[in-house]
Amino acid sequence: MIEARAFDPQVLAWLERLALGIQRSRSIRVGERSVGRIQGVGIEPENFRNYAPGDDLRFLDWNVFARLDDLVTRTYRATRQIEITVLVDSSASMGAPYEDDKLGLALLLAAALAYIAICDNNSARLVCFSRTRGGLHVQASPFCRRLETYPDLRPFVTAVRSRGDTALDEGVAAFLSERRPAGLAILISDFLVDAAEYESALARLLTAGFETKAIHVMGERESTGSFEAGLCMLRDAESGERRELVMAGEAIELYRAKVAELAQRLAGFCTRHAIAYAQAFGVASFERVMTRELPRLGVIR
């Protein structure tokens, strides 16, 4: 599956050069990229160093001065991390058409974004959700804060299966019910639900103070309508409803127009609400999406 690429060393090395475009995270320095530890207000001691003029005397270690007669300043780990949550729609529609591997692409994107976030000393986790007969089914990975723990995501990523109905609003509501500090929420879905549902979900995230980004995932065949011409028996992956039609000529054009309409409506909503919206149509578009589409929209800097 394509999501396994998220743990490919070459891909990870490539991802390390990217950074999330987070507007409110790091507080002390302004720079293209934060590297290393930055002194800041925090409660977790990090190191000692000799006093230099101008240092905040509040952090002078008086016990050391008393014993050694040296001025030593205590440094602390700055509390500048933000929580990044990648919400992945794992409904059955993400697994159809099977050849497109939409869920694989969504998980690859989610893991890649999480890795970039971890590289920036942020904590990241993945949350997959769908609605099954037993109710809302939510799978959440633990937060990863260090690169050493990133491989721990692999079992979670590879275990996700597409099933159930799409439940964007319900899943987001469940996520927000944890009352975690507002951070960055990236919603990855095919958004094949009523517009009201995904609009409600995105609005919930915004209301909760999350910096929200939406990645619209579709398969290669699904987005281009490259179905084999002829009589087809269509089966809805979620509802199971079957319909027969002849896939040829004008039908393809009508289909493509419908896809464009749905994407345009979603993009319009995101634009109106300052939500970064990106399209990832097709597995082959992964590199292009990561290096061009997401930076263009500010998802990645």
Add this chain to the structure above:
Amino acid sequence: MGFGSPQNLLYLAALPVLVLIYLRARSRRNLEVSSLRLFEEVLRVTPRGRRFQTDRLFWLEAATLSALVLALSGAYLKHRTASAGPARLDTLVFDLGASMGAQEGGQSRLDRAKQEAFQILARAAPDDRFSVIAYALEAELRHAESADRASIKASVAALAPVAVAPRPAALRAALMRAGGPSRIDLFTDRAVPETLMRDPVLSPRLHVHLVGARAENFAIAALDPGMVNTTPGMLTVRNFSDSLHTIGLEISVPNERIKTSATIPPRSQAFIRFGPLKHGGLVHARIATPDALAADNDRYAYTEGSQGRHALVVSPSAEVRADLSRILIAVDPQLSVIAVEPEQLRAGHEPYDLGAGQRLALVVMHDCYVRGIRAGARLIIFPSREVMVHLPVRVGRIVEHAQLRVAGFGGEDRLLVLGRARMIEPGPGVETLASGAAGSGMGTPAGAASSAVPMVVLGNGEAGRFAVVAFDVRNHLLLDPDRAGALIATVNLMKRLLAPLSLRIVSTGSWVRLPSAAAVRLLRPDGTATTLRPDGQRMVHFQALLAGRYRVEKPGEQVEVMANYYDAAESDLAAYPRASALAPAGDTQSPAFSVPTGATSTQPLGGLLMAFALALFVIETGILIARAPGRGKPHDV
């Protein structure tokens, strides 16, 4: 409805292929999609359940294909038109050939055929009508169409086999006479020729009932009695069975009987020598061992018993005298032949001395006639006009290119050009044995002769039996190998003249003509008797269809006619046809009547079907044009 070439119906196998092509074209793929909302617009314009819609093009193509196949199969319709007669008609055709008389289990093959026919009669409806036709040498209607079941049964029961081989032409004639719409039940013991079985008109109506099985049979193929006290005789016997047999034989002449036997390998023949006979007369050879067919177990021949017979040859031509003398000695080696010129006899000189009260057995006169010769028979060749004075034969002009009708290959007569001849015209009581033509061209076909001119005649005159040969035999005509027909006619004539008057030996199937001014009684070998009345030429005639002894009783005279029968094909009862050779072989259990009587006509449907297919093709083309892009409705969505 029927089919002239039903094998072409195999092309209907293309119909399932068309269906498969259609189904494949309409086969659907299952496609799982993320959401049908992406197809909302498409589904809105696609009707539900499209798969079960019928496609007009498919039905048009199927109909076109079916019409073409039916046309190719020669489909036709049978019409029953109004019939004046009853509902059904069956013609019972019987083979009366010699082999139908073969005995198997106490009854003959013909008896078995009769039993099958009786079963058919018993199963028939009361208003069904039957006719009976029998054939051997000729086809003969034995009973006209009738619903009288008793009369039909009596007609069938009266059928009897004859000692001749059935002619294929007679079978064809019988089936033609059976014609019309009737069902034909043919009872025979031989395979019907393929040409008849494959006849498209005949075969549907023809039901062949093969009777008989393989049987062992022996036959006397030939009998040469030899010469009394001089040369032994020779009997040719064939064993037609598939096993070795020792066959008992009896050869008898008056006052003498020889019994012998011969062991003959399977399906071969043996030559059995006997004699020389001590007495002359009618020689009768007989197979004493019982076998299936009796008709070929007897054979008759005649050998002259008296010694010292003389024949006189008179001709102005020395070469003719020599030729005729040689031929006479060849016919009867015991003859003493004297050859003289006519002038010698006219001068009163008799160059022979037969003794007191004796007379010549035969005198042969060529291009002359000498009165006063005491002879038992006279043969006049190329007669002079003086003959008319003494014999009931008129002699006319000389023709230069006379032709003799002889039997040719394949059973068709041909005319043999002989040369000069004197036209003759037989008087009352004179039998014409051979005829010809007085044409002047070479190679004239027999059918082109304007009339049959008598060339060889035989009769009885006041001075005894006589025969007249019209053509001249100079230039060694009788020894010319290209004119063997003339020699055969002359030899047969000499045999007839040298044979006793009261005895005739013929082959079965041949016509026997005897001079008689009054009605005669004929007693056949089977014991039946009939009366023969003379025709305008004062001749009585009958056809010897049974093997054995016929007796013709004339007032104050009695003539015996011995009929010999042998036919290798008919005597071979082991050559029973295999079942596979019988195409629509008769099924005695099948419904007796499947073909209605009355006029049934067949109407070929080929043209109509082709026109129908063409019309469908045009319609299909029109639909395709209407569906073409840019015209009509969008394609299949």
